[in-house]
Amino acid sequence: MDELKKDFPILNSSNVAYLDSGATTQKPQAVIDAVDKYYKTQNANPHRGAYSLSIEATRVYEEGREKIAQFISSETSSQIIFTKNASEALNLIAYSYGLENLKKDDEVVLSIMEHHSNLVPWQFVTKKTNSKLKYMYINENFELSDEEIYSKITDNTKIVGITHVSNVTGTINDVEKIIKYAHKKGAIVVLDASQSIPHMKIDVQKLDADFVVFSGHKMLSPLGIGVLYGKKNILENMNPFLMGGDMIEYVYEQETTFAPLPSKFEAGTQNVGGVVGLCAAIDYIEMVGYENIQKHEKEVVNYAINKLKELDYIKLYITPNESNHSAVVSFNIIGVHPHDVASILDANGVCVRSGNHCAQPLMRYLGIDSTCRASFYLYNTKEDVDKLVDSIQKAYKMFEKYLSK
Amino acid sequence: MDNLEELYNDIIMEHSMNSYNKKELKSCDFCEMGHNPNCGDEIKLEVKLNGDIIEDMAFTGHGCAISQSSTSVMIDVLKGKTIKEAKDIIETFINMIKREIKDEKELEKLEDAIAFKNISNMPARVKCALLAWHTMEELLNKKGE
Numbered sequence: 001m002d003e004l005k006k007d008f009p010i011l012n013s014s015n016v017a018y019l020d021s022g023a024t025t026q027k028p029q030a031v032i033d034a035v036d037k038y039y040k041t042q043n044a045n046p047h048r049g050a051y052s053l054s055i056e057a058t059r060v061y062e063e064g065r066e067k068i069a070q071f072i073s074s075e076t077s078s079q080i081i082f083t084k085n086a087s088e089a090l091n092l093i094a095y096s097y098g099l100e101n102l103k104k105d106d107e108v109v110l111s112i113m114e115h116h117s118n119l120v121p122w123q124f125v126t127k128k129t130n131s132k133l134k135y136m137y138i139n140e141n142f143e144l145s146d147e148e149i150y151s152k153i154t155d156n157t158k159i160v161g162i163t164h165v166s167n168v169t170g171t172i173n174d175v176e177k178i179i180k181y182a183h184k185k186g187a188i189v190v191l192d193a194s195q196s197i198p199h200m201k202i203d204v205q206k207l208d209a210d211f212v213v214f215s216g217h218k219m220l221s222p223l224g225i226g227v228l229y230g231k232k233n234i235l236e237n238m239n240p241f242l243m244g245g246d247m248i249e250y251v252y253e254q255e256t257t258f259a260p261l262p263s264k265f266e267a268g269t270q271n272v273g274g275v276v277g278l279c280a281a282i283d284y285i286e287m288v289g290y291e292n293i294q295k296h297e298k299e300v301v302n303y304a305i306n307k308l309k310e311l312d313y314i315k316l317y318i319t320p321n322e323s324n325h326s327a328v329v330s331f332n333i334i335g336v337h338p339h340d341v342a343s344i345l346d347a348n349g350v351c352v353r354s355g356n357h358c359a360q361p362l363m364r365y366l367g368i369d370s371t372c373r374a375s376f377y378l379y380n381t382k383e384d385v386d387k388l389v390d391s392i393q394k395a396y397k398m399f400e401k402y403l404s405k
Numbered sequence: 406m407d408n409l410e411e412l413y414n415d416i417i418m419e420h421s422m423n424s425y426n427k428k429e430l431k432s433c434d435f436c437e438m439g440h441n442p443n444c445g446d447e448i449k450l451e452v453k454l455n456g457d458i459i460e461d462m463a464f465t466g467h468g469c470a471i472s473q474s475s476t477s478v479m480i481d482v483l484k485g486k487t488i489k490e491a492k493d494i495i496e497t498f499i500n501m502i503k504r505e506i507k508d509e510k511e512l513e514k515l516e517d518a519i520a521f522k523n524i525s526n527m528p529a530r531v532k533c534a535l536l537a538w539h540t541m542e543e544l545l546n547k548k549g550e
């Protein structure tokens with residue numbers, strides 16, 4: 001597995017320890033080549049030309065849809081909607097499903113761990129519809145307890161929004177349990193798989209989620225391509241989100257009929273190059289295999305956690321239940337601001353993110369402003385961890401004498 | 406790394422960790438909040454005037470070493486100055502960070518605040534260093550209204 005790094009040009013040429021894959025991953029040569037080949041040999045506007053190049057672009061695009069359907073075990077490919085990222089997919093659901101279906105006194109239930117993208121749209125929609133927005137809070141292990149789930153999801157709950165893996169704590173939520181319970185209560189579930197699909201197999205039918213969203217760029221694909229999966233009957237009953245070319249059947253001066261799925265939700269010229277890149281990313285992930293990815297990540301992440309635990313000035317924000325923890329490690333040097341730590345780490349060739357990680361309500365709930373976050377992926381090695389730990393020690397040394405006063 | 410250790414120098418470290426300027430004034434004439442929502446840094450500046458002179462200043466809030474020390478150093482520099490002098494110093498500081506100062510001699514009036522000069526090499530941290538100065542600029546502009 002340590003050989004994989006060679007497949008990523010940016011990691012070869014720069015020699016940094018890249019520990020910000022939770023924000024976006026680096027791209028393997030195979031993905032870069034696939035996109036390059038598409039633009040060199042297949043590019044035209046899909047769906048719009050009668051000439052062979054346009055037909056080729058359309059074929060590539062629709063084959064991509066098939067591939068993604070298979071990858072996440074969707075019933076049909078028409079339930080795969082391309083978006084520009086997870087955020088757009090979540091907005092689509094909030095506007096086209098939430099706004100239409102929520103009524104006064106209905107409830108939307110989210111976890112306090114949600115990324116702003118799965119939170120701010122629901123604030124907007126619940127305000128507009130006079131419905132209520134409620135949160136499931138985490139316990140001292142940074143996990144949602146059964147009690148919390150069962151007490152917050154009620155007969156009034158119509159929508160549950162839950163991230164599969166937290167982008168701050170790395171907690172893996174028991175989404176199967178949440179989905180089962182929500183369904184029992186008559187609610188639909190929006191599953192944010194942005195931080196899980198890079199690391200684990202997603203089977204939408206097995207999960208039985210009503211909507212699943214993710215961004216390609218967090219799973220080795222180029223920026224600008226995301227996926228929305230929805231149950232067919234739900235998608236069919238929804239209004240379009242964005243309107244314009246390609247998503248219509250007949251347009252009259254005052255009326256329009258809309259195209260069937262999936263085109264109904266794909267207005268305008270689509271990102272075929274992005275789909276090509278996403279397909280190549282899936283090939284790469286499948287070539288390595290989720291099992292190997294997980295095994296390798298566990299080894300590297302556990303190594304990191306153990307090393308960090310040895311430093312008594314480090315506070316970790318992770319669950320002690322190893323099996324509920326993915327590849328994100330948030331930490332702070334006690335008494336030192338995360339931005340200062342991140343700058344010092346950067347000067348030592350270590351890329352970590354510092355800040356609120358688009359999860360301000362979670363930060364407020366935890367009583368902190370921000371954390372440093374090291375997030376790992378298949379190309380990271382124990383050497384990256386050593387670099388991280390070394391530079392954390394350097395950062396601490398710089399502050400130590402001032403801290404003790 | 407060289408740059409960085411120059412940046413996290415004694416002046417900045419002392420002011421960020423143990424600032425005597427971090428307190429509330431018994432009485433103040435003006436106060437202004439400043440914040441960087443992206444990083445969660447928040448400061449509150451309090452100013453007491455005596456006629457045209459900044460007689461006393463203090464701050465409260467929280468943030469990174471750069472934003473906290475920059476606030477504290479600014480207070481040291483501006484205390485005792487007239488409003489006009491203060492405005493000129495603020496402008497010079499902002500221009501120094503933006504690398505728009507041609508004559509190095511101009512920087513002398515910044516006193517200890519010159520310690521932040523190298524921040525301009527770290528674009529990610531520029532807004533931390535500028536927070537207090539922009540907030541003070543705002544306060545003084547409002548005062549004139």
Ligand SMILES: Cc1ncc(COP(=O)(O)O)c(C=O)c1O
Nearest residue numbers: 085086087115117167194195215
């Ligand atoms: C859990 C989670 N949801 C949603 C998003 C939003 O992804 P994007 O910015 O690609 O729309 C992110 C990434 O930042 C995330 O970590």
